[in-house]
Amino acid sequence: MxxxxxxxxxxxxxxxxxxxxxxxxxxxxxxxxxxxxxxxxxxxxxxxxxxxxxxxxxxxxxxxxxxxxxxxxxxxxxxxxxxxxxxxxxxxxxxxxxxxxxxxTEGGRYAIRSPEDAAAYLMTDMSSLKQEHLIVLFLNVKNEVLYKKTVFIGGLNSSIVHPREVFREAVKRSAASIIIAHNHPSGHPAPSPEDIDVTKRLIEAGSIMGIDVLDHIIVGDHKFISLKEKGYM
The missing domain is CATH 1.10.150 (DNA polymerase; domain 1)
Structure with missing residues (x-):
């Protein structure tokens, strides 16, 4: 006691x-x-x-x-x-x-099999960020994390977040697929219309590049939402 x-x-x-x-x-x-x-x-x-x-x-x-x-x-x-x-x-x-x-989490190849795996990998660092960060996980054919990179800081907007910033790194890392993640400093992970627009734009670009966008994870205050699970992808 x-x-x-x-x-x-x-x-x-x-x-x-x-x-x-x-x-x-x-x-x-x-x-x-x-x-x-x-x-x-x-x-x-x-x-x-x-x-x-x-x-x-x-x-x-x-x-x-x-x-x-x-x-x-x-x-x-x-x-x-x-x-x-x-x-x-x-x-x-x-x-x-x-x-x-x-x-x-990074000592070996961290495999992501579910939205929960992705959230566990990201939650500790992302849930306390004071600004929105768009982070991308680059995965190999086994869904193991090859690299993690912050590609944008600020409010998500489809006219600002350009697919080339994401997929340039994906090509450089020979990634088979990616997972997008960003945080909501408010603590509420519910997706905004802008979040959904950005996701759709990146999915379309990935389809052209032959690189799958597996999910978009939105992190709040130690909770998360998977846009794939919610049917937005």
Missing amino acids: PIDLQPKMMIRDVHIADRPRERLIRQGAESLSNQELIAILLRTGTRKESVLVLANRILSSLDQIQDLKDATIEELMSVKGVGQAKAVQILASAELGKRLYRKH
Whole structure:
């Protein structure tokens, strides 16, 4: 069970078997709450507050735990009790987590068999973007990702997003097919008329080039829509 400390209760007041480090050793990291994991990173609290209270204050400053990967050192240091050293520890850990995830998905050929596979490959990076990004996945004949590239940043519009930018890279990479993806910073992945127009234009260009457009994934706030599944392709 996660520890619920009173504001003035210090970590030394908690039975040793219930402290985060001891619980991690005994039960594994997956058994700890977000608060307890951050407390282990911080190592110490302040003279007046325990490390768990400080960890909880950091979590309270975020809308969701995923926001930690995009936090700046200034934002973390604005939390009472967090100095430069503690902010650096947290940011280093968040960056390590991102690199481990990318290594997991990019270390070998990542095969995409479903819209869920494509969304899983893209979601971590795309769901927190503040502007619309059009990203293309270039696939081989086995539907394995050869390359990922951001080809446009800004609101999607069929008169701006030109097929040549997409298919030039597809030819360069000898791609058999592509998957288009873009994000909605609003958090709602429902397709706009412009999204559908861009998709149809790219499908037509791909047909001429002999390169299939397999899907268009729209990413919102940790949710997505597949235009193929919705019948727009």
